[in-house]
Amino acid sequence: MNDLRREVNxxxxxxxxxxxxxxxxxxxxxxxxxxxxxxxxxxxxxVAGVALVLVAATAVGTSVVIRGxxxxxxxxxxxxxxxxxxxxxxxxxxxxxxxxxxPASTPVILFRDPVDVQQIDGITWDGxxxxxxxxxxxxxxxxxxxxxxxxxxxxHDRTGAVVASPAVNTKGFSGTWADDGxxxxxxxxxxxxxxLGGEPTTLQVTLVGQAPRNVVxxxxxYEQTSAGVAACSIEKDRAVAVQSTSIGTTVxxxxxxxxxxxxxxxxxxxxxxxxxxxxxxIAEITNQAGGSATTxxxxxxxxxxxxxxxxxxAFSWDGSLAVQMEAYGRxxxxxxxxxxxxxxKGPSDGGYVDALPExxxxxxxxxxxxxxxxxxxxxxxxxxxxxxxxxxxxELLTDVx
Amino acid sequence: MRAxxxxxxxxxxxxxxxxxxxxxxxxxxxxxxxxxxxxxQEALTRAWRKLHQLRPGMPVRxxxxxIIANQCRNMRRTPWFRxxxxxxxxxxxxxxxxxxxxxxxxRGLEQLPATDRGALFLHFYLDLSIEEVAATLGVSPAxxxxxxxxxxxxxxxxxALEELR
Numbered sequence: 415m416n417d418l419r420r421e422v423n424x425x426x427x428x429x430x431x432x433x434x435x436x437x438x439x440x441x442x443x444x445x446x447x448x449x450x451x452x453x454x455x456x457x458x459x460x461v462a463g464v465a466l467v468l469v470a471a472t473a474v475g476t477s478v479v480i481r482g483x484x485x486x487x488x489x490x491x492x493x494x495x496x497x498x499x500x501x502x503x504x505x506x507x508x509x510x511x512x513x514x515x516x517p518a519s520t521p522v523i524l525f526r527d528p529v530d531v532q533q534i535d536g537i538t539w540d541g542x543x544x545x546x547x548x549x550x551x552x553x554x555x556x557x558x559x560x561x562x563x564x565x566x567x568x569x570h571d572r573t574g575a576v577v578a579s580p581a582v583n584t585k586g587f588s589g590t591w592a593d594d595g596x597x598x599x600x601x602x603x604x605x606x607x608x609x610l611g612g613e614p615t616t617l618q619v620t621l622v623g624q625a626p627r628n629v630v631x632x633x634x635x636y637e638q639t640s641a642g643v644a645a646c647s648i649e650k651d652r653a654v655a656v657q658s659t660s661i662g663t664t665v666x667x668x669x670x671x672x673x674x675x676x677x678x679x680x681x682x683x684x685x686x687x688x689x690x691x692x693x694x695x696i697a698e699i700t701n702q703a704g705g706s707a708t709t710x711x712x713x714x715x716x717x718x719x720x721x722x723x724x725x726x727x728a729f730s731w732d733g734s735l736a737v738q739m740e741a742y743g744r745x746x747x748x749x750x751x752x753x754x755x756x757x758x759k760g761p762s763d764g765g766y767v768d769a770l771p772e773x774x775x776x777x778x779x780x781x782x783x784x785x786x787x788x789x790x791x792x793x794x795x796x797x798x799x800x801x802x803x804x805x806x807x808x809e810l811l812t813d814v815x
Numbered sequence: 816m817r818a819x820x821x822x823x824x825x826x827x828x829x830x831x832x833x834x835x836x837x838x839x840x841x842x843x844x845x846x847x848x849x850x851x852x853x854x855x856q857e858a859l860t861r862a863w864r865k866l867h868q869l870r871p872g873m874p875v876r877x878x879x880x881x882i883i884a885n886q887c888r889n890m891r892r893t894p895w896f897r898x899x900x901x902x903x904x905x906x907x908x909x910x911x912x913x914x915x916x917x918x919x920x921x922r923g924l925e926q927l928p929a930t931d932r933g934a935l936f937l938h939f940y941l942d943l944s945i946e947e948v949a950a951t952l953g954v955s956p957a958x959x960x961x962x963x964x965x966x967x968x969x970x971x972x973x974x975a976l977e978e979l980r
Binding site for chain 1: 823826827830831834835838839842843848851852855856859860862863889920921922924925926928929935936939940967968970971
């Protein structure tokens with residue numbers, strides 16, 4: 415480690431040489447910062463006034479733009495450059511107090527309340543109903559496809575009640591929800607931290623509230639490595655198990671029949687693996703020099719279906735659409751990966767966070783960072799767009815966590 | 816505390832030693848001197864404005880570096896940065912030639928995710944503790960440690976592989 419540290423520092427030092435002597439620059443900067451505050455103090459009232467006028471003008475302008483664009487957005491099949499905002503879905507300035515009141519089977523998107531990150535709220539896919547789900551003092555949670563259950567340190571229903579207590583790791587629920595919303599798959603080993611020489615890992619499938627069932631033993635977990643599940647499908651009777659290195663790149667992945675444990679196909683890989691929810695389509699992201707990437711998409715039998723530029727991070731429920739970007743931090747697009755058609759382009763300055771396919775539907779909810787509101791707490795503020803296959807998009811949530 | 820209540824000399828003595836490493840951090844994240852200076856200047860202005868957020872006993876170094884790192888991330892996200900960065904790549908003055916033995920390592924570092932490279936830079940080059948790296952990046956100490964390990968593990972095989980060829 416010391417040798418590596420020394421060598422890395424030599425490279426850093428070489429790169430930093432372009433700064434030269436910065437003592438004068440440093441002094442000037444500090445003085446300028448302090449001087450800047452004086453100016454800001456004097457200008458603040460007028461700046462605030464101008465800002466208020468601009469906000470008011472923007473609000474008027476936005477409403478005009480929305481009215482102007484909406485009919486066009488309904489009929490267009492072209493990528494929408496600017497998603498349409500829905501005022502009804504904006505977060506409230508205080509934590510959501512009204513309980514989420516929707517039928518038990520209605521799919522919702524769960525999110526951390528922007529005012530109180532320890533509260534989970536939910537919103538329907540059309541944005542018509544939103545409300546508080548439960549207090550959640552846990553660090554993270556993973557919802558099932560319809561948001562009827564979510565995993566933290568336990569598995570909770572939409573009222574926050576614990577309905578099952580699966581084995582969890584230090585980060586909480588580590589399972590991958592199945593597409594029926596009632597099962598989940600996970601990779602387990604005797605020693606989850608791995609050990610020198612490796613520890614065999616077993617793919618398990620669990621019906622919530624029942625004991626796990628071993629499916630097949632695939633892969634090994636070593637120190638600083640991990641094994642996970644990219645897809646778990648009861649509907650298609652298959653799962654995608656992935657063995658990864660400590661940095662998230664893949665060593666090998668297996669497509670497995672859940673009912674029999676039979677390995678349908680497998681492949682060694684050095685990329686990153688994403689899968690459609692049913693394991694039918696698998697995207698293998700290969701990183702290139704300079705931060706760019708290409709993605710290979712495999713068929714249900716392991717044949718190469720095609721290649722896409724950039725990173726394919728997620729699929730729609732039916733697998734026809736993909737969430738794609740040139741590289742992390744770059745503009746997110748929704749594409750029809752079979753013909754390369756760009757269905758929708760996200761905001762140019764919002765980096766990708768995650769995506770959720772609409773269960774049984776064709777829409778995709780895409781979360782992107784809000785560059786206007788950089789992260790200051792434990793979670794980055796993000797905006798959530800729901801994108802339809804015709805490219806029509808709605809900004810469903812703004813600055814949620 | 817005098818700085819917090821607006822004492823300019825106190826503020827200057829507090830942050831002055833951090834400006835140079837701050838510039839280095841910004842350069843490591845943005846890749847050119849002009850952007851690094853812009854980011855550091857903006858971070859200094861913000862630090863002066865946000866001094867009231869500095870609570871008694873709170874370490875100044877990670878607090879200030881976190882402001883710089885945030886500013887760099889914001890700049891990287893703007894289309895303007897991407898546009899000007901391309902121009903910079905085309906017209907950039909040649910960097911000092913790295914030693915031949917470091918070419919692969921340099922390439923490996925370039926290919927690291929920016930967050931991992933940043934963690935490595937903070938820990939190795941600026942000699943921040945794991946806790947300070949965590950506070951700067953806004954992550955837990957375990958996550959900071961994991962990023963550094965991750966970066967090291969990614970670099971080592973790359974170097975070893977090249978040596979074999």
